[in-house]
Amino acid sequence: MTTNNATKRKFYVRRKFCRFCADPSLKISYKNVDVLRQFITDRGKIIPRRISGNCARHQRQLTLAIKRARHLALLPYTTIGHR
Amino acid sequence: MKLREYETVIVLDPELSEAEIEKVLSKFEEIIKKHNGIIKEIEKWGIKTLAFKVKHKRKGYYAVFHYYGRPETIEEVERNIKIDDRIIRFLSFKTSKKEIDSSQIEVKAA
Numbered sequence: 001m002t003t004n005n006a007t008k009r010k011f012y013v014r015r016k017f018c019r020f021c022a023d024p025s026l027k028i029s030y031k032n033v034d035v036l037r038q039f040i041t042d043r044g045k046i047i048p049r050r051i052s053g054n055c056a057r058h059q060r061q062l063t064l065a066i067k068r069a070r071h072l073a074l075l076p077y078t079t080i081g082h083r
Numbered sequence: 084m085k086l087r088e089y090e091t092v093i094v095l096d097p098e099l100s101e102a103e104i105e106k107v108l109s110k111f112e113e114i115i116k117k118h119n120g121i122i123k124e125i126e127k128w129g130i131k132t133l134a135f136k137v138k139h140k141r142k143g144y145y146a147v148f149h150y151y152g153r154p155e156t157i158e159e160v161e162r163n164i165k166i167d168d169r170i171i172r173f174l175s176f177k178t179s180k181k182e183i184d185s186s187q188i189e190v191k192a193a
Contacts, residue, residue, distance in 0.1 A: 071174050072092055073133035073143065 016053025020062075028061045030068035036075060040066065044076040084119065085182040086151040091160060094143035094172035097130050104144055107169055111148060111160060118159045120152035121188050138171045149178075151188055 020026055026035060039047050039054075039062055046066055049059045069075040093111070095104060108125060115122055128145035137143065150156075157175055164173045 068174060068176070070134075072094060072145075072172055073135055073137050074131075076134040 018053060018055040018058055020058040021055055028058065028065050030065045030072065030074065032065070033069060033074050036062070036066050036069055040075065042079065044078045084153070084185045086119075086121065086153060086185050086188065087177055087182055088123075088149075088151055088179040089157050089175060090178050091148045091150075091157070091164075091175040092173060093146055093148075093164060093170050094133075094137070095146065096169050096171055097140060097142040097144050099144065099169060103169070104146075107167070108146055110167075111163070114160055114163055115148065115150050115152060115156060118152065118156040119185075120150050120156040120160075121185065123149040123151065125149070140171060143171055151183065151185070 020028060028035070030036070039052055041047060046063055049056070052059075054062065066075060070077050091111075093107075095107060099107070108127075112122060112125070126147040126149070128147070130142050130144050133141055133143050148160075152160075161173070161175060164170050
């Protein structure tokens with residue numbers, strides 16, 4: 001019985017969706033640091049599409065925005081070596 | 084004349100006085116205007132904490148220029164930014180792929 005439950009849970013996958021397609025008011029811009037922060041890991045890496053569920057178009061816009069924000073020191077390149 | 088829409092972000096030394104910051108901003112406003120550019124808007128974000136140190140500074144004063152210009156305009160702006168050591172970081176890019184005729188912009192601004 002317990003094993004049955006375990007396997008059931010294993011196959012349950014939450015459907016991923018592109019947050020930018022779902023909410024058109026959510027703008028992708030290097031200025032929108034709070035939104036961009038949700039798509040980087042705590043080490044500063046960009047979260048891949050296969051994890052975040054973003055569509056290709058929005059992921060492309062997102063990476064460009066993150067890279068622009070990084071250059072302007074609005075987002076970190078890495079958090080290693082920071083005090 | 085055909086113009087493109089550009090955006091230039093500059094990060095200034097936070098230790099500058101308000102008057103000095105104004106001076107830098109108006110200097111670049113002049114440069115844009117002198118090289119066939121039309122200013123749409125200047126955004127001032129004020130002093131923000133940087134995500135990492137830039138030129139040994141932890142903070143920076145952010146300002147964004149929105150303008151229409153020719154490729155020569157942006158070239159000249161960037162050349163002057165590189166000379167000016169009050170600017171610690173900058174980034175310029177096109178915001179639209181379309182070219183707009185300068186006569187149309189005048190109408191929009193009025």
